[in-house]
Amino acid sequence: MIAPLTHAVRDQPLPEIAETVIEVRNLTKRYGRNVVHQHLNFDVRRGEIVAIVGGSGSGKTTLMRQILGLEKPTSGTIKVFGQDTSQIDPEEARLMRSRMGMLFQQGALFSSLSVFDNIAQPLRELGKVPEELLRDIVMLKLEMVGLPCKNASKMPAALSGGMIKRVGIARAIALEPELLFLDEPTAGLDPRASDEFVELISALHRALGLTVVMVTHDLDTMVALSSRVAVLADRKVLVAAPVEEVAHVDHPFIREYFLGLRGRLALQGLSPERRAKLPSEALEPACDAIALRTAM
Template identity: 80%
Template sequence: MNTLSTTGTRATASTPSPGALTTTGTLATPLREAVEDLPLPAIGEPIIEVRNLTKRYGRNIVHQHLNLDIRRGEIVTIVGGSGSGKTTLVRQVLGLERPTSGTIKMFGEDISTIDPERARLMRTRTGMLFQHGALFSSLSVYDNIAQPVRELGEVPADLLRDIVMLKLEMVGLPCKHASKMPAALSGGMVKRVGLARAIVLEPELLILDEPTAGLDPRSSDEVVELISTLHRALGLTVVLITHDLDAMVALSTRVAVIAERKVLVAAPVEEAAGVDDPFIREYFLGMRGRRALQALPPERRAKLPPAALLPASVGVKPC
């Protein structure tokens, strides 16, 4: 199991090997090249267990008897229509909101019953990338990334610098950007800095809220590739909220579809697309959905329902 070191970072078996690092702790080769021969993380035990979850705001019921497991090593994409409660579910998982009823366990512990100190330590095992980066505008790139480490306690300045610069390199940004302010960054760079901050404590669980939103196609592809690389390099479990169908297809181990106040299906995307449900047909079998699904590898594409294989320019009549 991963443990916190005295630096506030977490050592993992899948952290880049010493051969991939220089004596100063920086990367000798780009991370993507350093880990391209590593196997994907093995799927393990559930680290998030949501059982019979109901969430109400007054008379408005957002979730009702919702169930979901997320296992170690997975990339699970949560999809659903606007207002379906994707972000609300994540806020409850993070302990930012309490369910009306039901239970949520993280790393085997019920988050509603643990004491504040245990909750604080559990948060160090989770990294979060917010939709718009949520960088502190008054802090430099360096200080934004360093902030989670500083919150854990005193860390020698030289060691802190090595940690921050290594994380910058891991997300593909030269160290010269460390002194810049967030206002001087492009949208893609903001996402990368946000990712560097999210992984600075080497968490086991990474939650990404619309990581490609607002990016041009090239930057979006680069962020998708970066997420895949970090998943492999750090052995991460990833929860992804996105409307980006291409990112969903490229990254997901499973897709959890929220509709009708519950999770309709949580399965590989080629299986989820075949579920007989009006929302799923509209979401996966429309022109954009079919275009994304047809990018799957041949062995997975063969498992798609016949309607998903129609040319993307052909309309599909609702059942």
């Protein structure tokens, strides 16, 4: 299910890395006595694809939800597009949200709405789009994510997992956002569908000049897409750098995650130029990892 867009932008250059669009400073998040983040700092620049990784309970999705304004930090500041999200009024917050799109882990489609109405929902919330133009926009978004227009009348229950994620992406880009947030974008997909979805995200990144922030535990997705990887550990962002630099950091989670069998297999998929920057441990034979993947 390859989107025509994938072929159209294959030779198009990556978006230029520019100014900072997300700035998180001294962030602390508590739930009662449970401290999830403590004095956390995090930046994202326009045009990047930043992957957030970390162990279970490290607060990856919680960080994303705070940036989106779905949760409030206990202390610290979050600036998006240069604006402090705690200082803006409801109308400014609404306009800011229109510049951001979100794909939730399971798609989060409205089960009582058709594919068409799910994608149209953000446009209808604006209340300014004529119905005829709205139809054209929805069909264009379906085409961009590689779904035939005949799927517009289907209900979510009739869709495969991969199709649900594509509809979720179509809805996320309905308002032509500048920022796209992805929560475990390839979770639940088989290897072929996962590879196709990675290609789709890459194509949208190029075609729309998107800045992408994604939470993922999938090493292949992280390596294939990310320009930088932010590692959450010890209640903070331990490091945020290209994956070949992250792999050099001497920390128990990083060594286990990036230099184990699965990590080595994923890292050895990097280009020769980037592989040359990896630590020697990452270049050890990954034949055991290949056998492990084949057995799955």
